[in-house]
Amino acid sequence: MTAESDEREVAVGNDEGEPEGEGSGRPLGSRAPHFIRRSRALHLSWQVVVFLVGLAVVALGVVLLPLPGPGWVVIFAGMAIWATEFVWAQLVLRWTRRKVTEAAQRALDPAVRRRNIILTTVGLVIIGVLAAVYLERYGFVMPWNAN
Template identity: 65%
Template sequence: MNAQSDERGGTVPVAEPDSVAGDVTEPERELGSRAPAFIKASRPLHLSWQVGVFAVGLAVVAAGVAMLVLPGPGWLVIFGGMAIWATEFVWAQLVLRWTRRKVTEAAQKALDPKVRRRNIVLTVAGLVIVAALVGVYLWKFGLSLPWNISE
């Protein structure tokens, strides 16, 4: 395991090359609270810190859920709220790790040459069908809008 010294005199794990893909993977952070040390030192202060983090995270997640039906980046805001919760709660850190792993797997699968070729073929087929439907519409009705057709 490689480690480098940081300015505090401790050691920080260094990313190592992935043996399968050959790329560099990030070491996973340790689970637990990331509150400052002076807050962790006092139990009542740490508990009130956690309540505040939970309330802010809940407000952000609620806004994200509302954005699923309203205009806005709903999923992005929901994951932002989860990231806020992950600064204090282990369960949120585990959910974010699982989500990051699944997104990485999906991205690698999407870059697979067979999957890319299939997606390109399906996209071209869909565009040909849409172009044919537009051509039939223009041949039958001309350049009139659908709500102005009197047939």
């Protein structure tokens, strides 16, 4: 490779000529090492391994959803693994990142924060009243004294 072709790879994003993503700064496509992308069979087996590892991580995240644990974080980690190799996963992660950023900005809005504080307070008052009614009616019995 010459210096001129190296400059072209940097400008285009990758040596396969895949288009760059909109407004992201990072090119779309495989992030596999060059020596792997050079061989079709090696690149295909690389993609299969990346897919299977990502699938295992996403499946673990799905299992963790109803259990105590960081289910969504693990799912997004699996998506990030897929995004190292597949354009569709890169696009999904970019869309998700944009939506999370927008939601965070909305949550910082003073009117939204005030509404959330009011709703939380009302919910806590309702739970407190229900707990007081229950305790008044049935009393409080320690679990080891219950028969």
